[in-house]
Amino acid sequence: VVVSDIMKTEIISIREGLSIEETAIVMCKEGITHLPVVSDGGVLAGIVTSWDISKAVAMKYNSLDRIMTTDVITASHQESIESAAKKMEEHNISALPVVDDDRRILGIIGSDEINRLIGGYA
Ligand code: SAM
Known part of the structure; x- marks a missing residue:
């Protein structure tokens, strides 16, 4: 099994420059804890998680x-x-953005997707 078999492809990301409040609102509305941050050109610039909001x-x-x-x-x-x-284990994180050679986001894979696979739902 490779990453593209189970990654989430419905990509929710935010632009750089948002406030903490705006970022938290996106997380709550979308029900997610990991948000990739993209630059104007659509390239991955960072990641923000609910841990960072805390x-x-x-x-x-x-x-x-x-x-x-x-x-x-x-x-x-x-x-x-x-x-x-x-x-994820080595870096104590629970999701990885999946990117192409130009660092554009193709999806995200996290412990949710892996749990779904192991639980037989993927
Ligand atoms: N274990 C928890 C988790 O998985 O979110 C908390 C610890 S983790 C070290 C928290 C930090 O990891 C946050 O500052 C977050 O921005 C960062 N982080 C999360 N995913 C990341 C990734 N794919 N690459 C680099 N840093 C990441």
Whole structure:
């Protein structure tokens, strides 16, 4: 099984420059905890998670730039899910944006997709 077999392709991402509140609203509305951040050209610029929102609240940070992670760990569509799971485990994260050679987002794979596969729903 490779990443593209189970990745979520309905991509919800946000542009750079949003406020923390706007970011939190997108997460709540869409029911997601991981949001890729894209630049104007549609290229992956970072990732923000509900953990980062908690940090913003605790530290009283107001801008996304201060909390998003720009050094994003990604997967490629033909990568094995074992390799993707290993990356998540090693870095203590629960989702990886799936990108092409130009770092444009093709999907996202996380523990939800892997659980669905193991549970027999993928
Ligand atoms: N284990 C929890 C989780 O999976 O979200 C919390 C720990 S994790 C180290 C929290 C940090 O990881 C956040 O600052 C978030 O921006 C970052 N993060 C999440 N996914 C990432 C990814 N694919 N690449 C780089 N950093 C990521």
